[in-house]
Amino acid sequence: MRTAIKRSADATRVLFGGLGTAVPAILGLAFTPLLLLAIVVYPGALAPVRWLAEAERKRVRPLLGHDVPRPYRQLDGGHWRRVRTALTDPAAWRDLAWLFGHSIAGLFVGVTAVALWPSIPYSFTMPLWWQLLPPGTVTAVIEVRTWPEALTWPFVQTAGYVALLWWLIPLAARGQVRFAGTLLRPTERARLEQQVERLTETRTEALESHGAELRRIERDLHDGVQAQLVSVAVRLGLAERALRAEPTAALSLLQDARSGIEDSLGHLRGVIRGIYPPILADRGLGGAVHALAGGQRIPVSVSIPDDLPRPPAPVEAAAYFVVAESLTNVTKHSTAGHAEVTVDGDGAQLRIVVRDDGQGGADPDSGSGLVGIRRRVAALDGSAHITSPADGGTTIEVRLPCG
Structure with a gap:
């Protein structure tokens, strides 16, 4: 009854x-x-x-x-x-x-x-x-x-x-x-048209993001590794000339050249990490996020279930990028005293939430960081919601399909 x-x-x-x-x-x-x-x-x-x-x-x-x-x-x-x-x-x-x-x-x-x-x-x-x-x-x-x-x-x-x-x-x-x-819902034809339009937009954003990433890698290689290798080549040339006349001076130049090669290798490793962080392959998303949190200047609490299914590599890399970029924004702009990262999922979808207690007021449509997050997420047909009221902290919630 x-x-x-x-x-x-x-x-x-x-x-x-x-x-x-x-x-x-x-x-x-x-x-x-x-x-x-x-x-x-x-x-x-x-x-x-x-x-x-x-x-x-x-x-x-x-x-x-x-x-x-x-x-x-x-x-x-x-x-x-x-x-x-x-x-x-x-x-x-x-x-x-x-x-x-x-x-x-x-x-x-x-x-x-x-x-x-x-x-x-x-x-x-x-x-x-x-x-x-x-x-x-x-x-x-x-x-x-x-x-x-x-x-x-x-x-x-x-x-x-x-x-x-x-x-x-x-x-x-x-x-x-x-x-x-x-x-009041879209017809099947309208739904397909919207999906095509959305895929066209995400493809354009993915191409723009990919182009920006290639330009960054090219700039890092040109301004970093290439300049260091040119400097090493000059030092080796000088050492070759000095080797016949002044062996002691040549030894100093060879040592400088070796240091330059080590610096170049370190810079090259940094560029490689920017393409796909090796820590993801070694420790998975959970270990990589904990490493990111431990490297911040403010306390960052991390919540990731131990039995979280491992997502595909592109999704895992995108999730790592979202956390890294979000924590970078927290450090640079939010004046927060604490942040927290939550990662969970059911195998079909991965959810990432990054919160801070900073000043808020972030504009999702300005700045390269938040725009880059939305573009990278959109390229995988995911969704990104950014909430940042004034004096209320910032919350970034991202959902990535794992299918």
């Missing part, structure tokens, strides 16, 4: 919440012909309908248990191209279909669900006070005139109300949520 009452109460709450979009939908339905005509002058005329549909997506998202993506095509180009895009966008017509259905059905089932709760005790107690009403008074669907009617019809009506509340209202709530989730 408690389960049935709770189910009906939850369904009523859902339908009552639907009134928040059903009532504006009725008003929007009255102005829909004008909005369609206004598209010719202003392609974004359906913005109020989109706003209302977006409000419904947010409402049904926790009820469906998953996100409902925005399905709209981008309005760009010249005026008539935008008009054509607005008129041929399937999402716009699906919004209007939802507007028509929800405005009528949503209002009816919402009001009905709310009205059933007081109607049950009202009908059930009718035999106690029906004589106080004027003769022939109609209550909902029955009319009580005699005691036999008063002792039968109210209970039949009560049973009908209970049946509606127990069976129809939960069914209507599920139908309302599914109706919105079906019409």
